[in-house]
Amino acid sequence: MPTLRAAIIGTGNIARQHVRGLRAHTDRADLVAVLDVDLARATAFATEHGIAGIYTDLTALLEGARPELVHICTPPNFHATLAIAAMQAGANVLCEKPLCASLAELDRIQAAEKRTGRFCATVFQMRYGSSVRHVRAAIDAGTLGRPLVAVCHTLWFRNAAYYEVAWRGKWSNELGGPTVGHGIHAMDQLLFMLGGWRQLRSVARTLDRAIEVEDVSAALVDFDNGCVASIVNSILSPRQETYLRLDFQKATLELKHLYAYSNESWRFSVADGAPVEPIAALSNLPPNVSADHVAQIGAILEDIAHGTVPVTAGDEARRTIELLTAIYKSSFTGLPVDRGSIVAGDPFYDSFHGGHRLTQP
Secondary structure, three states, X not given: OOOEEXXXXXXXXXXXXXXXXXXXXXXXXXXXXXXXXXXXXXXXXXXXXXXXXXXXXXXXXXXXXXXXEEEEOOOHHHHHHHHHHHHHOOOEEEEOOOOOOOXXXXXXXXXXXXXXXXXXXXXXXXXXXXXXHHXXXXXXXXXXXOEEEEEXXXXXXXXXXXXXXXXXXXXXXOOOOHHHHOXXXXXXXXXXXXXXXEEEEEEEEOOOOOOOOOOEEEEEEEEOOOOEEEEEEEOEEEEEEEEEEEEEXXXXXXXXXXXXXXXXXXXXXXOOOOOOXXXXXXXXXXXXOOOOHHHHHHHHHHHHHHOOOOOOOHHHHHHHHHHHHHHHHHHHHOOOEEOOOOOOOOHHHHOOOOOOXXXXX
């Protein structure tokens, strides 16, 4: 495969994961440039990682470095504008989560994808572990029977100092709380395994942190396949854990970890009196490939080489953005929300919070 030119926009901590991912695939990608609005930060980052091109202006980067793949690692409120500009310049995009600030922005991104023939994938690395793909195949094959009940908990802890960073904790910059910035990974993985959701009811609260956005949310979700799932997203939980549990007719799947999982993170249990075949099929996991930026970036490079659309672009990304938008709408309105019901003219189409504000208790 030919080596393509890659560039990173934004030099915050998460950008280092993108460097690591690209450097794991130097046979297919060359990291040629970095952009940050702060020249000193851009220079320090480029020096640390041996990157030749240093930019502080987007147009100059796109014209001067001519990247074929742009990695967006800025604060969330800039994601959509940068992604569209990069696609219009001929580059494909891998954008950190959340992909955008609203379904309206997502529509603009998807319009740009159609117009340019490029894609804008979002970082949902939890889809790319070898174990979850193995589990997904067993689910799709019906080996476990019908899915009945699911639990999806992102119970993390972020103290007051975390929110001293200027762009965090604000609707205008971070775009939301743990629903958008933390639990989005586990929620996307749940959707990856269970498929489409139909309706949800939810609450969101600001219980303890001095921030505009929520510090906890909880939702009850009905899936197209009949499964009922509970979702909790929190940054108030001193004992941190990411926990997924799926109960099927024949077996239970559990995944416990914090920020990354491996084959050893799974537990499989068979129902009393059920045959052991489902567990045998699940337990025969393939060699471990971690669910991280290295795996996702490798898959993105494969997609570019073969002209395929990544599994975290297009409608797959939309399904997750719709879910978190509906969590906010139901929380603010107190009403159930159907998938596909938030369209132009709805205030929640233009922003996750729909113009509403949370208050401290």
